Amino acid sequence: MTSIDPTAVFEERRRHLFGLAYRILGSRADAEDAVQDVFIKWLAADHASIATPAAWLTTLCTRHCIDMLRDAQRSRVDYVGTWLPEPIQTSTDETPETHALLASSLSMAFLLLLERLTPKERAAYLLYEIFDTPYPQIAEMLDMEEAACRKLVSRASVNIAQGKVRHVTPPQVQDGLLSAFREAITAGSTEALASLLSDDIAVCADSGGKVSSIEGVFQGKGSVLTLISTQLARYWAAYEWLPCEINGGHAILLRANNGEIAAAITFAYNEEGKATNIYIMRNPDKLDGLHFGPEAVA
Structure with missing residues (x-):
């Protein structure tokens, strides 16, 4: 050579x-x-x-x-x-x-x-x-x-x-879910969100044992809606919401008053466009690499 x-x-x-x-x-x-x-x-x-x-x-x-x-x-x-x-x-x-x-x-x-x-x-x-x-x-x-x-x-x-995870959910569907999710958190209204969730919707969080977070997996529409309108609403309503693109999908960053990212929320969808999973990242070590601008990944 x-x-x-x-x-x-x-x-x-x-x-x-x-x-x-x-x-x-x-x-x-x-x-x-x-x-x-x-x-x-x-x-x-x-x-x-x-x-x-x-x-x-x-x-x-x-x-x-x-x-x-x-x-x-x-x-x-x-x-x-x-x-x-x-x-x-x-x-x-x-x-x-x-x-x-x-x-x-x-x-x-x-x-x-x-x-x-x-x-x-x-x-x-x-x-x-x-x-x-x-x-x-x-x-x-x-x-x-x-x-x-x-x-x-x-x-x-x-x-x-x-x-069945390698399909692409249309952006407008993702935006609708994010809007309804935020309404459920900030206003306590879960009606719009309920129609966008699959019956077996699951929520889990990764804290790495380093910060407080929900434990285990919440599964089923009723259980998840209760979690969102009570526990999550109580802690998240005061955070600044920052829509962003994470892992190829529309997502949310929550920023605390001290300027630090408190959580990253991403979603999975089925082929009908309904949310099947809500993933909450709370582990501060895994939030360190996130920022407030786009990044290209091959």
């Missing part, structure tokens, strides 16, 4: 590598660490012997993330309360096609479904379905036979299809 600028080559791939790492790990902080580790190893590599830097970087990132995911899964056994993926802001300044891809492959529901897969199933599925990587390259990246990779992707695809 001819002489190159290693930093420039890496920066061209940074967004791609972060997008892959975040989807594998479900954590912004871990994804950033993974990408930084890859960068350090890339700088120390023999660039003259690397025929295709993009493939080399993706291979290294994938293998590193698989190892990190295995460690993370072991540590989550001791996690306090409900674990949710770390929310990440996404840009609304995308083409309709790009935005649809982000919405279907970054949603909380999708990332949680990926948790059911083995680390290699997860990586193989993402490489093939989201990043359009051919099977021969996936086999090389995972150090497996191509036939085995095809089986990994096939098993993963069945699981993902059963979850």
